[in-house]
Amino acid sequence: MAIATSAPTRARPAITPGRVLFPLAVILVIAFCLAPFAWAVVTSLKEASTIYRSPTDYLPRPFTGDNWEKVITLPRFTRALLNSTIVASSATAISLLVGSLCAYALARLTFPAKRLVLTVVLAVAIFPGIAIISPLYLLFSDLGLINHKLALILPNVTFTLPICIWTLTAFFRDLPRELEEAGRIDGASRLQVFTQIIAPLAAPGIFTTAILLFIAAWNEFLFARTFMSVQDQYTVPVAIAQFEGADIAAATPWGEIAAAAVVATLPLVILVLLFQRRIIAGLTAGAVKG
Amino acid sequence: MAITRPDHAAPVPSAAPAVAAGRRWSAQQRSEALFALWLVLPALATIAFVAFFPLGRAVWLSLWRINLRFANTPRTWQGLDNYQQILSDDRFYNALRVTGTVAAATVALEFVLGLAFALVINRSFPGRGLTRAAVLVPWALTTVVAAKVWQLVYQTEYGVMNRILSDLGIVSSYEPWLANSNLALWALIGADVWKTTPFVALLLLAGLQLIPGDLNEASALDGATAWQSFWRITLPLLKPTILVTLLFRLIDAARMFDLPVVLTNGGPGRATETLTLYSYRTLFQNLSFGYGSALAVTTFVIVLLLCFVFIRVLGAPVGEGGGR
Numbered sequence: 001m002a003i004a005t006s007a008p009t010r011a012r013p014a015i016t017p018g019r020v021l022f023p024l025a026v027i028l029v030i031a032f033c034l035a036p037f038a039w040a041v042v043t044s045l046k047e048a049s050t051i052y053r054s055p056t057d058y059l060p061r062p063f064t065g066d067n068w069e070k071v072i073t074l075p076r077f078t079r080a081l082l083n084s085t086i087v088a089s090s091a092t093a094i095s096l097l098v099g100s101l102c103a104y105a106l107a108r109l110t111f112p113a114k115r116l117v118l119t120v121v122l123a124v125a126i127f128p129g130i131a132i133i134s135p136l137y138l139l140f141s142d143l144g145l146i147n148h149k150l151a152l153i154l155p156n157v158t159f160t161l162p163i164c165i166w167t168l169t170a171f172f173r174d175l176p177r178e179l180e181e182a183g184r185i186d187g188a189s190r191l192q193v194f195t196q197i198i199a200p201l202a203a204p205g206i207f208t209t210a211i212l213l214f215i216a217a218w219n220e221f222l223f224a225r226t227f228m229s230v231q232d233q234y235t236v237p238v239a240i241a242q243f244e245g246a247d248i249a250a251a252t253p254w255g256e257i258a259a260a261a262v263v264a265t266l267p268l269v270i271l272v273l274l275f276q277r278r279i280i281a282g283l284t285a286g287a288v289k290g
Numbered sequence: 291m292a293i294t295r296p297d298h299a300a301p302v303p304s305a306a307p308a309v310a311a312g313r314r315w316s317a318q319q320r321s322e323a324l325f326a327l328w329l330v331l332p333a334l335a336t337i338a339f340v341a342f343f344p345l346g347r348a349v350w351l352s353l354w355r356i357n358l359r360f361a362n363t364p365r366t367w368q369g370l371d372n373y374q375q376i377l378s379d380d381r382f383y384n385a386l387r388v389t390g391t392v393a394a395a396t397v398a399l400e401f402v403l404g405l406a407f408a409l410v411i412n413r414s415f416p417g418r419g420l421t422r423a424a425v426l427v428p429w430a431l432t433t434v435v436a437a438k439v440w441q442l443v444y445q446t447e448y449g450v451m452n453r454i455l456s457d458l459g460i461v462s463s464y465e466p467w468l469a470n471s472n473l474a475l476w477a478l479i480g481a482d483v484w485k486t487t488p489f490v491a492l493l494l495l496a497g498l499q500l501i502p503g504d505l506n507e508a509s510a511l512d513g514a515t516a517w518q519s520f521w522r523i524t525l526p527l528l529k530p531t532i533l534v535t536l537l538f539r540l541i542d543a544a545r546m547f548d549l550p551v552v553l554t555n556g557g558p559g560r561a562t563e564t565l566t567l568y569s570y571r572t573l574f575q576n577l578s579f580g581y582g583s584a585l586a587v588t589t590f591v592i593v594l595l596l597c598f599v600f601i602r603v604l605g606a607p608v609g610e611g612g613g614r
Contacts, residue, residue: 026415029425033424033425033428036443037427037428043442052448054447102329109329110326111326112323117330126593126594127590129547131345131587132345135347138347138579158340161333161340218432221434221547240434257438258439269427272430273423276419276422280492284493
């Protein structure tokens, strides 16, 4: 399209409906996204007796930290936080280790059956977990792995590995090609080129991918609920789904559930606040550029 | 996507002089391909072990009658009988209808809302970073946690949903959101729309950012209204992103489990029992591993068909995907 590039002075209309409506739209978007979470925070600060009041109060009156204290000191819950951390980190580490090699080959090397490999990776991404859960259950029962973390880490890899491969493939593809060629000319082997030139350069991309994988594995529920039947081994989602308060005989302990929900979410919210830009880049890297 | 790059014959001193632009593979190319295969092998082996092998076994299990309730009950060969039984299983059709309704409604609503969100956060304004971070919160939130929070919000007597709606004068009496079949289905849809609209918005945002800004400026200069630019320029250019996004969402909606199991536990009755939830209950409550596996495999086939039809009919350019 041929346009005069010589400073087109566009006269802006002083006030458009857009100018007024736009801030409103921003506020609506933020309110939509945060309101339920805010409600969990409010409820977690309410006293048990006031939670069941009808109509409900918009703000906690009186204000109490009891629910938080109970949840943070509840061994079942802290145990679940630890379990989730172990499972999610392990699944992330395995996926990165195996996936980065594969992604590098897909992004940079020429080899036969490349399209087939891509198709296989994509195919796994659409597997519903339910389609593999019955044989895995029988397998883990036979191997005595039920209630063992390995029985969660391995199935989690089924969905973290494909995410890892797509995201990293997109990141690797963006690195300048000349670097590898220079490395090769300097006499580095292909593996050295990957481990010493490409991997360090792709570190930000690998870090971003790690965050995505960690969040995905942290949130997994289907396998965790099925393969972990003792409370000691519950991950955070299972612990919250089956939450019984400190006093098991009491009615649904909504205050404690809300506090647990907020505590379980805080690590993710912090990750999101710190790495918003990277997460968005990573989340969309594979999807849109291909 | 560059599948084969003929231009990779970089000048490498050790290689034999690259003669006669290779019909055959040079030593250089062969060593690269071999190296690549070594790199790909661990991933393929892992995928085979954790995904394809179990899937194959699920298909095999689906051909038997297996009940784990009683130890030592012998397996009996069923052939395709389990699948035949599915075809006349009312509960299966109910789950199919629930899943279909939820998938259609959530994907449609999430697309419209997500596009609106994407258009908002695509503009530059003070506080945009924080707004984007806020948009990431529902996406990052554990689905189970979201389901619990929504369960609290939807409570009839002391839930905040009824309080807000009655304060606004939208409802005159408190609605039993989770106890009425119709309302529960919409409560489920509402919670999913909240949870997943951000994901849709972010993918569409990434697509919007690929559209050169000067295109819209040019059309504004030519006198097009913002609305016209949106329909004639933005939407057509966004089409590939839209298709990929819709495909992701459809796949995810078709296998929905966490939200219905925690929010409504499939109820009231079976009003929100999705395909995955029905398969799960058959497997782990009835302990019918044969029939349950058949249901699970059927769910998988439905997802697969959905992808296939979507790609064929709409020509979705599926290169590679993003996160979930």
